[in-house]
Amino acid sequence: STAARVHKTTSLSSSSISTTSNSTVARVHKSTSVSSLKTSPKITVYDRLYENKYSRSEPRLFSQNSPQLQKKHLIPVNVISLSRSNLSITPYSKIGHTFSSIGANDENVIRTENVPLSSESENFTNSNLCTKIDKIDWYCLPSEIWFKIMTYLNPASLLQVALSCSYLHSLTGHAALWRNITVSNVHLHDGMLASIAQKNPRSITLKYCNGENVSDLGCRSMFREMNDSLKKIVLHCCKGASINQPAFLFHLSARCTQLTHLYISMSRLSDPGLVQLSSRTTTLVSVCLPLCSGITDAGILELIRKHGPTLRCLDLTGNTNVTDVALSELKLCKALERIHLANCSLLTDRTLQVISERITTLKVLDIRGCKRMTSELILHILNKNTGIYGIYLANLPRVDDIFVKCMAETLQNLTLVDLSGCFRVSDNGVKHLAAHPIRHLYLSSTSISKDGCTTIARYLQSSILELTLSFCSGINDECAKTILNKCKNVKRFSILGCRYIRQGKNYRALYPNVTIDF
Numbered sequence: 001s002t003a004a005r006v007h008k009t010t011s012l013s014s015s016s017i018s019t020t021s022n023s024t025v026a027r028v029h030k031s032t033s034v035s036s037l038k039t040s041p042k043i044t045v046y047d048r049l050y051e052n053k054y055s056r057s058e059p060r061l062f063s064q065n066s067p068q069l070q071k072k073h074l075i076p077v078n079v080i081s082l083s084r085s086n087l088s089i090t091p092y093s094k095i096g097h098t099f100s101s102i103g104a105n106d107e108n109v110i111r112t113e114n115v116p117l118s119s120e121s122e123n124f125t126n127s128n129l130c131t132k133i134d135k136i137d138w139y140c141l142p143s144e145i146w147f148k149i150m151t152y153l154n155p156a157s158l159l160q161v162a163l164s165c166s167y168l169h170s171l172t173g174h175a176a177l178w179r180n181i182t183v184s185n186v187h188l189h190d191g192m193l194a195s196i197a198q199k200n201p202r203s204i205t206l207k208y209c210n211g212e213n214v215s216d217l218g219c220r221s222m223f224r225e226m227n228d229s230l231k232k233i234v235l236h237c238c239k240g241a242s243i244n245q246p247a248f249l250f251h252l253s254a255r256c257t258q259l260t261h262l263y264i265s266m267s268r269l270s271d272p273g274l275v276q277l278s279s280r281t282t283t284l285v286s287v288c289l290p291l292c293s294g295i296t297d298a299g300i301l302e303l304i305r306k307h308g309p310t311l312r313c314l315d316l317t318g319n320t321n322v323t324d325v326a327l328s329e330l331k332l333c334k335a336l337e338r339i340h341l342a343n344c345s346l347l348t349d350r351t352l353q354v355i356s357e358r359i360t361t362l363k364v365l366d367i368r369g370c371k372r373m374t375s376e377l378i379l380h381i382l383n384k385n386t387g388i389y390g391i392y393l394a395n396l397p398r399v400d401d402i403f404v405k406c407m408a409e410t411l412q413n414l415t416l417v418d419l420s421g422c423f424r425v426s427d428n429g430v431k432h433l434a435a436h437p438i439r440h441l442y443l444s445s446t447s448i449s450k451d452g453c454t455t456i457a458r459y460l461q462s463s464i465l466e467l468t469l470s471f472c473s474g475i476n477d478e479c480a481k482t483i484l485n486k487c488k489n490v491k492r493f494s495i496l497g498c499r500y501i502r503q504g505k506n507y508r509a510l511y512p513n514v515t516i517d518f
Contacts, residue, residue: 190218197225203232211240223255232261249273253280271299288315297326308332315340331358342368352377366392390416404429427452434459449474457486471497
């Protein structure tokens with residue numbers, strides 16, 4: 001039976017209303033003629049409406065078969081949420097979902113039950129429902145768009161969305177949204193790790209997290225829950241004994257045997273954990289261990305011997321204990337594409353010789369700060385790997401304009417060049433780079449001056465995205481303005497420590513789309 005309380009100014013015809021078995025309670029924002037109501041089905045509208053731009057002070061009666069409603073594309077409707085800032089509608093196709101956030105006595109909600117619709121009403125699509133509504137009806141969006149929106153949310157935001165209603169809760173529970181979980185700047189504990197493990201992610205990234213409350217049992221339980229579903233794990237600058245101790249790798253290797261990507265930075269991991277991980281896993285593709293001072297030659301040798309044929313990326317940046325002995329087996333890495341040996345100060349030309357003899361698939365070469373390496377063997381590697389598009393040669397005193405010329409003539413498609421600290425590189429070396437579509441160019445502490453800046457502005461204006469000229473004594477305001485005016489696509493420009501820059505504070509206001517470091 002339908003209970004109705006109608007405004008005293010509204011007159012109803014007795015022939016226009018009949019009793020139905022479907023009980024409904026509704027409140028709508030626009031007025032319509034009472035005489036247009038059909039006998040079946042009907043929705044009775046009562047109570048006072050909010051006086052905002054979506055409502056009027058006088059309540060009206062609507063039917064789902066009302067031509068006025070059909071004209072405004074407001075049907076088929078199951079739940080209409082009316083508030084001071086939004087109008088939210090759930091289409092008839094979503095009938096059956098229980099909205100946990102809506103109470104039985106909620107004054108802001110129009111609630112209907114399974115009211116049958118006419119054949120004309122059933123032909124309405126989700127897009128038609130939203131065409132005449134001032135505010136977008138988010139519930140009308142296809143699930144594919146919802147998934148695309150949710151991919152930009154972090155896990156904490158996804159959990160908040162899941163609490164809003166049962167429809168969004170069902171969408172946020174989809175496994176595709178939890179394949180890659182990233183957690184940053186939080187205090188970890190065993191309960192949080194258990195919640196992450198229940199999602200069975202393929203990738204876990206923990207950045208700048210405090211894991212002092214994480215126990216050894218919590219780590220072991222997390223990896224036991226995920227088992228072989230985990231393919232990639234990233235631990236970047238995380239604190240906590242249980243996370244940074246060698247036991248972490250023991251638990252990881254004991255359960256996650258299908259791991260392919262490993263990234264652990266600034267950790268106290270040691271050789272025994274790396275050796276066990278190498279022996280338990282089957283196909284490691286990428287291993288990045290920057291600033292892990294506990295890793296020595298023994299662990300690296302075992303890793304290369306076991307996974308050399310499948311290894312594509314090896315990053316040992318900042319590991320000062322690694323010597324040429326550790327990389328003597330690099331000849332097994334025939335598919336290696338990226339190698340990062342920055343600031344490995346003990347490496348010499350022996351390592352370069354091994355790379356030049358057996359590896360021909362390199363795409364990125366990073367030997368920043370390896371001052372014991374000579375430019376002749378570097379060029380020999382470049383001759384064997386002409387497909388290199390990114391090269392880092394910062395702080396190598398033997399790199400000069402002649403070397404840059406040979407490098408530019410040998411390589412085919414350079415997009416990233418780092419020559420920071422190579423004080424023997426001048427404007428002549430920059431001219432040879434102009435033939436390549438370079439996007440990222442780092443020339444800090446070099447001998448570049450006005451002519452070099454003019455070359456960059458003329459030949460790289462369409463490709464350059466990031467340019468660093470910090471601590472270059474030959475750079476002045478004229479050079480900076482030439483680059484900023486000509487290079488329309490540049491996103492980051494660094495002129496730190498350039499003593500002849502006088503108007504650096506004004507550049508940020510003149511070029512708001514460029515991140516300028518001054």
